[in-house]
Amino acid sequence: MAANATSHSSRNKKIHFAVIGGGVIGGGWAARFLLMGYDVSVFDTAPDAERKINEVLKNARRSLPGLYEHVLPKEGQLVFCPSIAEAVRNAGWISESIPERLDIKHLAYTEIQSHCPENAIIASSTSGFKPSELQRHASNPKQIIVAHPFNPVYLLPLVELVGDAQTTEHAANILSDLGMYPLRVRKEIDAHLADRLLEAVWREGLWLINDGVATTREIDDAIRYGFGLRWAQMGMFETYRIAGGEAGMAHFIQQFGPALKWPWTKLMDVPELTDELVDKIASQSDQQSGQYSIRALERIRDDNLVGMMRALKVKDWGAGNLLNQVDQTLSVEADTFTAPPALGDSVCTTRRVVPSSWVDYNGHMNDSHYGEVFSKASDELLAGMGADQDYVSQGYSYFTVDLQISYLAECLAGDALAVFTSIMLAEGKKLKLAHEMKNAEGELCATCSQFLLHVDLNTRKSCPPRPPIAAALARLQ
Amino acid sequence: MAANATSHSSRNKKIHFAVIGGGVIGGGWAARFLLMGYDVSVFDTAPDAERKINEVLKNARRSLPGLYEHVLPKEGQLVFCPSIAEAVRNAGWISESIPERLDIKHLAYTEIQSHCPENAIIASSTSGFKPSELQRHASNPKQIIVAHPFNPVYLLPLVELVGDAQTTEHAANILSDLGMYPLRVRKEIDAHLADRLLEAVWREGLWLINDGVATTREIDDAIRYGFGLRWAQMGMFETYRIAGGEAGMAHFIQQFGPALKWPWTKLMDVPELTDELVDKIASQSDQQSGQYSIRALERIRDDNLVGMMRALKVKDWGAGNLLNQVDQTLSVEADTFTAPPALGDSVCTTRRVVPSSWVDYNGHMNDSHYGEVFSKASDELLAGMGADQDYVSQGYSYFTVDLQISYLAECLAGDALAVFTSIMLAEGKKLKLAHEMKNAEGELCATCSQFLLHVDLNTRKSCPPRPPIAAALARLQ
Numbered sequence: 001m002a003a004n005a006t007s008h009s010s011r012n013k014k015i016h017f018a019v020i021g022g023g024v025i026g027g028g029w030a031a032r033f034l035l036m037g038y039d040v041s042v043f044d045t046a047p048d049a050e051r052k053i054n055e056v057l058k059n060a061r062r063s064l065p066g067l068y069e070h071v072l073p074k075e076g077q078l079v080f081c082p083s084i085a086e087a088v089r090n091a092g093w094i095s096e097s098i099p100e101r102l103d104i105k106h107l108a109y110t111e112i113q114s115h116c117p118e119n120a121i122i123a124s125s126t127s128g129f130k131p132s133e134l135q136r137h138a139s140n141p142k143q144i145i146v147a148h149p150f151n152p153v154y155l156l157p158l159v160e161l162v163g164d165a166q167t168t169e170h171a172a173n174i175l176s177d178l179g180m181y182p183l184r185v186r187k188e189i190d191a192h193l194a195d196r197l198l199e200a201v202w203r204e205g206l207w208l209i210n211d212g213v214a215t216t217r218e219i220d221d222a223i224r225y226g227f228g229l230r231w232a233q234m235g236m237f238e239t240y241r242i243a244g245g246e247a248g249m250a251h252f253i254q255q256f257g258p259a260l261k262w263p264w265t266k267l268m269d270v271p272e273l274t275d276e277l278v279d280k281i282a283s284q285s286d287q288q289s290g291q292y293s294i295r296a297l298e299r300i301r302d303d304n305l306v307g308m309m310r311a312l313k314v315k316d317w318g319a320g321n322l323l324n325q326v327d328q329t330l331s332v333e334a335d336t337f338t339a340p341p342a343l344g345d346s347v348c349t350t351r352r353v354v355p356s357s358w359v360d361y362n363g364h365m366n367d368s369h370y371g372e373v374f375s376k377a378s379d380e381l382l383a384g385m386g387a388d389q390d391y392v393s394q395g396y397s398y399f400t401v402d403l404q405i406s407y408l409a410e411c412l413a414g415d416a417l418a419v420f421t422s423i424m425l426a427e428g429k430k431l432k433l434a435h436e437m438k439n440a441e442g443e444l445c446a447t448c449s450q451f452l453l454h455v456d457l458n459t460r461k462s463c464p465p466r467p468p469i470a471a472a473l474a475r476l477q
Numbered sequence: 478m479a480a481n482a483t484s485h486s487s488r489n490k491k492i493h494f495a496v497i498g499g500g501v502i503g504g505g506w507a508a509r510f511l512l513m514g515y516d517v518s519v520f521d522t523a524p525d526a527e528r529k530i531n532e533v534l535k536n537a538r539r540s541l542p543g544l545y546e547h548v549l550p551k552e553g554q555l556v557f558c559p560s561i562a563e564a565v566r567n568a569g570w571i572s573e574s575i576p577e578r579l580d581i582k583h584l585a586y587t588e589i590q591s592h593c594p595e596n597a598i599i600a601s602s603t604s605g606f607k608p609s610e611l612q613r614h615a616s617n618p619k620q621i622i623v624a625h626p627f628n629p630v631y632l633l634p635l636v637e638l639v640g641d642a643q644t645t646e647h648a649a650n651i652l653s654d655l656g657m658y659p660l661r662v663r664k665e666i667d668a669h670l671a672d673r674l675l676e677a678v679w680r681e682g683l684w685l686i687n688d689g690v691a692t693t694r695e696i697d698d699a700i701r702y703g704f705g706l707r708w709a710q711m712g713m714f715e716t717y718r719i720a721g722g723e724a725g726m727a728h729f730i731q732q733f734g735p736a737l738k739w740p741w742t743k744l745m746d747v748p749e750l751t752d753e754l755v756d757k758i759a760s761q762s763d764q765q766s767g768q769y770s771i772r773a774l775e776r777i778r779d780d781n782l783v784g785m786m787r788a789l790k791v792k793d794w795g796a797g798n799l800l801n802q803v804d805q806t807l808s809v810e811a812d813t814f815t816a817p818p819a820l821g822d823s824v825c826t827t828r829r830v831v832p833s834s835w836v837d838y839n840g841h842m843n844d845s846h847y848g849e850v851f852s853k854a855s856d857e858l859l860a861g862m863g864a865d866q867d868y869v870s871q872g873y874s875y876f877t878v879d880l881q882i883s884y885l886a887e888c889l890a891g892d893a894l895a896v897f898t899s900i901m902l903a904e905g906k907k908l909k910l911a912h913e914m915k916n917a918e919g920e921l922c923a924t925c926s927q928f929l930l931h932v933d934l935n936t937r938k939s940c941p942p943r944p945p946i947a948a949a950l951a952r953l954q
Contacts, residue, residue, distance in 0.1 A: 059775055063833055066891070194700070197699070200678055203677065209754070216761040222660055222670040222674065223671070229709045231708060232706045232785060235700040280687075303540070308784075308789065322658055331546075357543065402883050407876070410876075414538065457839065
């Protein structure tokens, strides 16, 4: 069963972590433990193991801490050991992350178990083998479990735990302490849960390519512009629960079920949709999501999608790249300024709607997003004067130096906002803007006074504007 | 092939859109067209069709506009028609979104084609049927294509297009104009592309439930805490390209391939991994992602994951809920204040790291996120004084009224920041804070002066603080 990730209590008495096999997965484990404050010993026979782990660690350092609003514990110490014996001697958790060969794994366990503490967890990262296979010939079988993580291990929360109940419970507590999501699998099966699902898609993808129906890119696009976005936040059954609408999950299965019998794939061994199976799924779905109405789930799903797609927009990637393309068109067609205003005159720089993902616990647009709206308004004005993406790629831009916002009215999700901007001062590298933010009723929601400096992006120092901007500024006076 | 979504040029001459069958999918189409400024006619025999479409429209209005930094075109007009003939008379795009029965669809096409313009696109939302099946008996077969969208249609970009080359090209242009992602499928097959993949997972999921290995919730968790997050931004092949590391995609397939032969699933018809198939996949993958090094792809993936997980954090959902739980622990353990400071004294309210998802086109933390950091610092201080989540749920909170930020130094992704906060004034409902943001070197990055008012969340008006806060404020004086 899915462990509750609430018990972070053990953080004070930190176990020692050992990793046998420092590849992408072992390195990811090491990085996650180190950054959460645990000491880590690594054993790997590869001559470049140290370089590889340090590369993973570099990636982890630039991404994991940014997930939190608080600083992580002091980083643990990393030691490379010349033998398994030395690496595991004081370990509370030993990660076996070596290649997927059972005979090699058995050899490793023999060596590990002759030197490690009796109560240490020996956790295999295997994506395929069952605990009973791993434990064969072991002196202390219950100590060996499956703890299957997902790449990148330092970011993705999921770990599938399979094996002895007591050992996996202990493991689940440690994983929760690492900020991970331990999923205790009820029965051991080949490939556990997630890789079953992944294998099914992989096999189907291979057929599509083999038969010339699609390319790797097209299959990826079919995922990331569609159901991939749904699955990042709700998975499959909760998504289908919504699709079933008010008629419910059992109705959805009855409706969707027959498709399973159609010749849709080359793989045809389909479970019989007995009443019993339908009931089982429907009642599990009630347990999972029954506390939300379908309408509530729809709103949650939509808000999540908006937030995630907006996150991809910042990186101009996938579904976010598509949004940026539309924004360019909207910008051209918007009822906003066509030329920079004369000094002191006001123009509409931005018309936009408050995203549902901007609403905070007070039920209104969070104060920090007022700044975001004004920041975008300035971007529009600057682009209109010639300080656009081309200009930035030439190495010049404007940095904000001072900002003052007065909050006059609340803004709610879906509110239409317009920003009116005046250039108050434009002298050499100095630029001072005044913004007014109004809602659809014309009510003043906020004002902003913003002081910017023109900068050289190479020296990161202020400098006079380059010709196109200098000329635009001259025309203002 | 995947259409390039760059041609938004046709927005000025908007076609008329008709939808036959106004359920979740037809309603989603109608909402997307309406919100992008197209007029829409609906025909549906159900007595509550109007109510249902208006519900979908309500969801769409609260979510779609927030995806963009600009306002959408003026919403189109929605008309409900008493007959197919009337609905399709002037239509440029006719969406057939009726139940998945071929005989009913054929009847609908006959009626549509007797009344619609000759050059209109008749686009079926079918998730299973091939164009050749749909076109059987049609007077103008090429006019009928598959345009398969994904729920929620008003948010998810993907549309699979299958059918006549000229008609699907025309359709792709219109879909791009709607901000959608047209994927032109090379060959017609049952269930097109995405539903092939979905079916494979659905089938595997049914087995897992049937065999008592997992529940619906556990399967969903196995997806959304793991590969679902990967697939929302890169799909499957690009993800595995990274997993292959510097050794490349062909190496990954050779390594991962043997698993396909193992007894991992009950569905065993596996394509032969010939050299030819391996080369095909490897070279398609080069075409798709060869412009990025594996290291670059890793960073892109990590930044996307950070951004998406942080977006889920705002909604306290899935992987984001997990992050919030860890944050609570980190907050307790952080080296920050334990009691509110005396008036004018400074305490450390926040220690955090700049997320990679906060970096803008200037290569540094965007100015709007300075406000976010200060906003969180105030939240910490307020919570420390008793204005925590419980207090907010009782209907009281503080709203920011005025904010002034001076930007003194750039902050880069991964920079450790600390905020030191002083209470400058605490009189009745008035609270004035002064923040200083410093980096790990102790350099002052920004200062902030923030004026807040205590409010009643029901009346949305300012009011005196309630006992716990009032007492805390009294102790300050």
